[in-house]
Amino acid sequence: MTLTINKDIYSQLLVKFQPKVIETEAEYQEYGDILIELMMNTNRSEEETAILKLIASLIKEFDEKQEQPEPASPHEILQHLMEEHNMRQVDLVDKIGSKGVVSEVVNGKRAISKSQAKTLAGIFHVSPALFL
Structure with a gap:
């Protein structure tokens, strides 16, 4: 038409x-x-x-x-969610690993595993895909 x-x-x-x-x-x-x-x-x-x-x-x-921002990395997303929920690394100990593992994950020195992603997704009520 x-x-x-x-x-x-x-x-x-x-x-x-x-x-x-x-x-x-x-x-x-x-x-x-x-x-x-x-x-x-x-x-x-x-x-x-x-x-x-x-x-x-x-x-x-x-x-x-327009230039699109770089997507956030899984550990940056985790850091943001922890800040939003007033959480510290110690709050994740024994949920996703030992104190050392949690520190490495939060600081991006260790990749987030699938099982950790599922656990984090449950804690923050988000999709596990955010962490993978």
């Missing part, structure tokens, strides 16, 4: 919104505001819908170009 848009109305909207490739965070925020404004309009015209799709496409393109 092809949209039939009025070129004059569409041109007016292009002048009003002046869409272009997003290059800065400020432009990204501005386009996000425009997108919300257009989405909130329940009586949106075909021309406004076309502009909405264009703005959404520009936002998506900008998002895809």
Whole structure:
């Protein structure tokens, strides 16, 4: 199905919104505001819908170009969860191993085994996959 848009109305909207490739965070925020404004309009015209799709496409393109953070390592996840739950290494002794084993696991000097991952998952109520 092809949209039939009025070129004059569409041109007016292009002048009003002046869409272009997003290059800065400020432009990204501005386009996000425009997108919300257009989405909130329940009586949106075909021309406004076309502009909405264009703005959404520009936002998506900008998002895809952004650098993604490195995923956290299993021991970093464990350290974070321990901090969130006010836990210390001693709290994991005899649950995932001896004092030495716990220290090595928490500090990333020893990989987390499958059985340790299952135990940690139960303690923190998360998926064991976070630790593997």
